[in-house]
Amino acid sequence: MAGIGFVLEKLMRQDDLTGVIRGIAYAAVIATGPWLITVFSIAAVTLLNHYGTASLEVRTFHSVIIYNFSASLVMTGPIALVTTRFLADRIFLGRVEPVPAVLLTGSAGCYGLALLIGIPFYGFVCDLPLTTVLAAIANLVAICGIWYVGVFLTALRDYRTILIAFVVGLTVGAIAAIGLSGPFGTDGMLFGFSLGIVVLVFIAKAKILAEYPYKFVEPFAVLPYFRTYWPLAVGGAVFNAAIWIDKWIMWFAPERVVVGGALATHPYYDGAMFLAYLTVVPSLAMFLVSVETAFFRVYQRFYRAITFHATYSEIEKNRRRIIGTLALSSRDIAILQAAVTMLALFLAPTVIELTSSSFQQIGILRFGILGAYFQAMLLFISTLLAYFDLRLPNLFLQTLFLVTNGLFTLVCLEAGFQYYGYGFFAATVVTCAVGFVMLAHALSRLPYLAFIGSNPSVE
Amino acid sequence: MTGQRGAEAPSLPPDATDRASAADICLILEGSYPFVSGGVSSWMHNVIQVQSHLTFHLFVISALPTEKSPRYKLPPNVTGLTEIFVQRMPAGAGSVKRQRRLFASLQEPLIDLAESGSLDAFASMVRSIAPLRDRLGQDVLMNSEEAFRLVVEMYRRSLPNSSFLNYFWSWRSLIGGMFACMIAPLPQAKVFHAISTGYAGLVAARAKVEHGRPALLTEHGIYTNERRVEILMADWLEHDDDEALSPEAPGRDLRDLWIDTFEAYSRVCYGAVDEIITLYGGNQDMQRQGGAPPEKLRLIPNGVDCDRWATVPRKPAAERDAGRATIAFIGRVVPIKDVKTFLRAMAFVHRQLPEVQVVIAGPADEDPQYARECRALAQYSGLTEVVDFAGPLNLVDHMGRFDVVVLTSISEAQPLVVMEAGACGIPVVTTNVGSCSELVYGRPNEEPNLGAGGAVTPLAAPQETGREILRLLTDQDYYRAAATALESRMRTYYDAPLVSAAYRDTYNRYVAVADAKAAAAAE
Numbered sequence: 001m002a003g004i005g006f007v008l009e010k011l012m013r014q015d016d017l018t019g020v021i022r023g024i025a026y027a028a029v030i031a032t033g034p035w036l037i038t039v040f041s042i043a044a045v046t047l048l049n050h051y052g053t054a055s056l057e058v059r060t061f062h063s064v065i066i067y068n069f070s071a072s073l074v075m076t077g078p079i080a081l082v083t084t085r086f087l088a089d090r091i092f093l094g095r096v097e098p099v100p101a102v103l104l105t106g107s108a109g110c111y112g113l114a115l116l117i118g119i120p121f122y123g124f125v126c127d128l129p130l131t132t133v134l135a136a137i138a139n140l141v142a143i144c145g146i147w148y149v150g151v152f153l154t155a156l157r158d159y160r161t162i163l164i165a166f167v168v169g170l171t172v173g174a175i176a177a178i179g180l181s182g183p184f185g186t187d188g189m190l191f192g193f194s195l196g197i198v199v200l201v202f203i204a205k206a207k208i209l210a211e212y213p214y215k216f217v218e219p220f221a222v223l224p225y226f227r228t229y230w231p232l233a234v235g236g237a238v239f240n241a242a243i244w245i246d247k248w249i250m251w252f253a254p255e256r257v258v259v260g261g262a263l264a265t266h267p268y269y270d271g272a273m274f275l276a277y278l279t280v281v282p283s284l285a286m287f288l289v290s291v292e293t294a295f296f297r298v299y300q301r302f303y304r305a306i307t308f309h310a311t312y313s314e315i316e317k318n319r320r321r322i323i324g325t326l327a328l329s330s331r332d333i334a335i336l337q338a339a340v341t342m343l344a345l346f347l348a349p350t351v352i353e354l355t356s357s358s359f360q361q362i363g364i365l366r367f368g369i370l371g372a373y374f375q376a377m378l379l380f381i382s383t384l385l386a387y388f389d390l391r392l393p394n395l396f397l398q399t400l401f402l403v404t405n406g407l408f409t410l411v412c413l414e415a416g417f418q419y420y421g422y423g424f425f426a427a428t429v430v431t432c433a434v435g436f437v438m439l440a441h442a443l444s445r446l447p448y449l450a451f452i453g454s455n456p457s458v459e
Numbered sequence: 460m461t462g463q464r465g466a467e468a469p470s471l472p473p474d475a476t477d478r479a480s481a482a483d484i485c486l487i488l489e490g491s492y493p494f495v496s497g498g499v500s501s502w503m504h505n506v507i508q509v510q511s512h513l514t515f516h517l518f519v520i521s522a523l524p525t526e527k528s529p530r531y532k533l534p535p536n537v538t539g540l541t542e543i544f545v546q547r548m549p550a551g552a553g554s555v556k557r558q559r560r561l562f563a564s565l566q567e568p569l570i571d572l573a574e575s576g577s578l579d580a581f582a583s584m585v586r587s588i589a590p591l592r593d594r595l596g597q598d599v600l601m602n603s604e605e606a607f608r609l610v611v612e613m614y615r616r617s618l619p620n621s622s623f624l625n626y627f628w629s630w631r632s633l634i635g636g637m638f639a640c641m642i643a644p645l646p647q648a649k650v651f652h653a654i655s656t657g658y659a660g661l662v663a664a665r666a667k668v669e670h671g672r673p674a675l676l677t678e679h680g681i682y683t684n685e686r687r688v689e690i691l692m693a694d695w696l697e698h699d700d701d702e703a704l705s706p707e708a709p710g711r712d713l714r715d716l717w718i719d720t721f722e723a724y725s726r727v728c729y730g731a732v733d734e735i736i737t738l739y740g741g742n743q744d745m746q747r748q749g750g751a752p753p754e755k756l757r758l759i760p761n762g763v764d765c766d767r768w769a770t771v772p773r774k775p776a777a778e779r780d781a782g783r784a785t786i787a788f789i790g791r792v793v794p795i796k797d798v799k800t801f802l803r804a805m806a807f808v809h810r811q812l813p814e815v816q817v818v819i820a821g822p823a824d825e826d827p828q829y830a831r832e833c834r835a836l837a838q839y840s841g842l843t844e845v846v847d848f849a850g851p852l853n854l855v856d857h858m859g860r861f862d863v864v865v866l867t868s869i870s871e872a873q874p875l876v877v878m879e880a881g882a883c884g885i886p887v888v889t890t891n892v893g894s895c896s897e898l899v900y901g902r903p904n905e906e907p908n909l910g911a912g913g914a915v916t917p918l919a920a921p922q923e924t925g926r927e928i929l930r931l932l933t934d935q936d937y938y939r940a941a942a943t944a945l946e947s948r949m950r951t952y953y954d955a956p957l958v959s960a961a962y963r964d965t966y967n968r969y970v971a972v973a974d975a976k977a978a979a980a981a982e
Contacts, residue, residue: 309622312614448607451627458602458631 032284032379033154034147035243037166038069039277042270044174056259057185060132061177063263064190066270068140070244075113076147077236079106082229083148086222087155098218100209103152105219107205110144127261135190142197149204161207169200231391235398239382242402243375246409246424247273253413253420269420272361275351276368279344280376283337287380290329291387298325299387306450319446326443330380337373344369360417367421374428381435388442389454397438401431482516482538483970485648485666489520489659493529493540498872499679502761503654504531509959513966514538516646520658522546543643545636545658551596554603561587562605569634570613573719576726576750581661582668588641589669600638601631618716625713633720637661649973650675650966653728656682657721660728667731671976673969674732677759680872681745686721690714726750734965738873739894740902758902759965760894761873762958765950768882771859779862784932785816787861789854789876790868792823792830797890799836800919801867806840807925812932817845818861820852858883863931868892869918878953881945886913886938888927890920901948912945 045065083106090096118137122128128136153162173196180188226233250256251264258264302318310318344351348365352358378401385394408423415422442449452458486492492503507515516539523546533540555561564587568580588595600606613634614626640661645651652675653663660676667674691714729735729751736757737743743756786805790796798819805817823830830848837846854876864880866889873894877887881898889895899912914927931938 306624309624311620312611312623313619315623445604447611448604452602452607 032288032383033150033162034073035379036281036284037146038073039274039281041170042066042069043274043278057181057189059257060128060186060259060263061181061189061193063259063265064132064136064139064186065193066247066265067263068136068143070240070247071117072114072140072143072147073240074237074244075117076110076144077240078226078233079110079113079236080147080151081232081236082225083151083222084155085229085232086225087152090221091155096212097214098221099152099212100214101216101219102222103149103205103208104216106222107145107148110148111141114141114144121262125262129187131187132190132260135187135194139190139194139197142194142201145201146197149201149208152208153204156208156211158207158211161204165200165203165207168203169196169198172196172199229391231395235391235395238395238398238402242398242405245402245406246427249406249409249413250420255417268358268361269364271355272364272421273368273424275355276344276365276372279340279369280337280372282340283333283376284379286333286336287329287376287383290333291383294325294329295322295387298322302446303450312447315447315450319443322446323443326384333380334377337376341369341373363418364421367425371421371425371428374425374432378428378432378435381432381439384439385435385442388446388449390438390442390449393438393442397431397435400434401427404430481647481649483513483649484510484966485516485518485646485651487518487520487651487653487659487662489655489657490522491654492519493517493531493533494519494521494527496530499654500531502679504534506959506962507534507537510963510966511536512963513970516541516648518646518662519543520545520640520662539646541643541646543639545639546632547597548600548635548639548642549596550598551600551642552594553598555591555594555599558599558603558605561591561599562609566609566612569609570616572727573613573617573634573723576723576730578664578668578727578730581664581727581731585641585665585669588638592642592644595638595642600642601635618711618713621713626716629713629716633717637724641665645670648672649977650969652677652966653732655679656725656728657686658724660732661724664727664731667733673972675734675736675965675969676728676732677736678742678746679738681742681749683718683722683725683749684745687718690717722749729755733969736965739897741894741897742872759958759961760953761875761878762955763875763878763882763949763953764955765882765946765953767855768858768879769884769946771855771883773859773884774862779935779938782812783814783816784812784862785818785860786928787818787820787864788867789864789880790821790866791825792819792821792833792848793826794829795868795870796821797867797869797919798829798833800921800924801865802833802836802840802842802846803921804865804867804924804928805842805846807922808928808932809840809842809845811929815845815932816847817842818847818849818852818857820849820854820857822851823848854879858885861885863888863913863928865924865928866890866895867919867924871895873898878949881912881949881953884942884946886931886941886945888914888916888924888931890918890924891915892918898948898953899945902952905948905952909948909951910944911941912948913941 042065045062083102086102087099090099115137118140122133122136122140126133126136150162153165173193176192176195177189178192180192182188184191247266247270250266250269253266253269255268256264256266298318298321302315302322305314305318345366348362348369349359352362352365378397382394382397385397404427405424408427410423412419412421412423445453486503486507488503491497492500511534513536515534515537517533517537519540519542521542521544524544565584568577568583568587571577571580572584610627610630613630614621614623618626636658640658643662645662645666648666650673651663651666653659654677656676656678660682663674663676666672693714726749729746729749732755734757735746735751735755736759737746738760739758743751743758746756747753786808788796788798788801790798792798801819805815808815809817819833823833834848837843837848858879861880862885864876864885864887866874866877866887868874868890869892871893874889877889877895877898880887887899889899896915899915901908901910913931916923916927931941
């Protein structure tokens, strides 16, 4: 008998279609979580640091914290995002034995990276007392630990532990930092704050290890993921660098302040920006909730219907449901955020006054508030792109933000003080517009993406 | 270069795997020779060896690339081998110019082709693809958004209420396989000869419509029937059973899509080739039903080496004793051979002729459960002492001691044992399957009719089979007439040299046509 009978057999590999949704269901938390923490921490530290009135010790502490947050996010971004994907896959498959080993080796990797960058920078580039150098390096290591354990807690979907760990950890940190600031100055504040973070990380690790009581097996199981998911790794660094690049550039402005020999910051710019970021916190929270609830329902329904042999018109109907849900929640968020942003713009002078900031910052603050609005929208768009597993388009969008934010800020730096903040604002508007078009395009061809574009079964 | 392809004297691009010059015959083989052994493959190997004056290029169609080695030592007149994979075509370029227009020009012909097997539609698709062939592959034809829109459009027009997931994968297999056949570089050859319809048939059709080469088809089994059986048994299509949900839609489902598509592919091949060859008349009925133009149909049976089998020593007629005759069943002990009916027939014969001997010559290890059941049945029927489960035997040594050869199969094409028994002068009793009736009674147009070489009985009819065996054993004149009739039928119509000559003549004729065309074009 001639003919290819076996063609018929190996056809139905549709199981992999569900794989699309397994790895990315944490995108919202992963994207918004660290940002929220950073905004809160730095805004809090900034409020301590009323420029001009603050002592050199506080200013040094403030600068080290800002440097450590921005460096740690960029450094650990790749490991964090790739590990997220790895954990999601393993949890889905029920093969979680390597989790404790990966937690330990991954932490070690993050800490190693922190030392690799922290030691030469604080030890040789900066001009700080040895105790401060050690405190700064320890702090950097501790902060890197947060982002890494955060990945595991998110994958566990254990939001209660996350909350407890953060409240306990940051309370301990605040009390210890303030308590130790008297006798030990900058070093005391840094060690105190680090202590809080260490408590936070240990609560998290204890919870993770209790959840996964396995022996030390396959410690490098995550490594192959870097090859497959390299856009995630690159995206992890680019995403964080894009958020920070305008600050880094502004640290070269004429008004910059340098402490410890090399720790340049721009207190007017940084301070205004972190105040501005506080205005999007309500939207971020609302977005997080709506993605985890209403959106996830229609999203899951779309993919499940396909695997349960829906007709094309049902698939199309489910696609329109996703769009409908997104339209509804983005309308709610847009209205809320517009209200908050308008209010903040209007109240900017009052805010400046209340926080004892300089009135020269009003312009920056207003651009910052508008920019934060669009950056939040951009974050939503990028999260949704991640849900549809559009890794390369997402990487493109992040890179676009990095480039425009850097370029426009550079131009505004040249243009002079009254343009400060405008570059950041313009970059968020441009990137957001491009992102919106990309998202709309993706939503219009969702079935194509599900069946071919993002389907690992298709060769 | 691409412009030349559609011209009158096409120059085929040299295939990377083929460094030899143009072969005389390109054999298009799907799932058989030389990587899969079996009846068709053995036949193919023999044809190539016998036609030693011609060179052959093997165009092998597989599903996916796998590690494999030829099961046959390729004869020296095989000058090249090309393998293509219908489930994994080359990636090709990421996009091509005027991609939308390409798909627009493919859509209607493709729908027409899938529905009706229109050769014009096929030719139109070949023309659309030809100028872009070097750049087309998986990325454009299967994975582009235009391709997905095409899937959705075809789904909407044919099976809008079925599982889109199943349709999608079915489309990728069925239509993707055809695309793979359409973009594969064809080797240089004068004549193209497909050994089945299906994808092999599409390649032959392409050689004909695209390059004007003579194309032949030999079908051993009817491809669409074989696929139909597989599809009806494929349980992965079960999901789609929406009958309960759609009482108004009278059940066209994905199985029908598969069957219809394969039928359409066969029809394209039937329409394109110059000759449609098969083994026996029964197949030709099915080919006609499948849309084959009657004027192209031709019979070339498998051959049997009569001279060789004639030398097998027989029991002298005088020693033949009905009471102690040996009845042989030659074949594997498997359900499709229906050994149980044979045993029941033997029980019937044994009651009349208690000293009869029975040999079952064939391997019993393929379906041990069935073989056990057969032994148990022999025991219950009181045949333990009578039946010898002999295992595989060298027939040249053993055929001579058999008095009647019996076949109770429920499916056969052109069973070799009947022909070998006939060549030895042994009458047969067979079920009415495949070409058995033609072998035993002669084709309807046999002139003069050589007479019955035994008897043909209905399926699963042990009494009839038994009665016919008894008649042969007990009526000496009838036995002699049957033996003579079958032997002379084999020698007249099925002798191996005759069959070889039929293929030689056919090949020579079409090679000459191709040469004449090339010469005319060169002037």
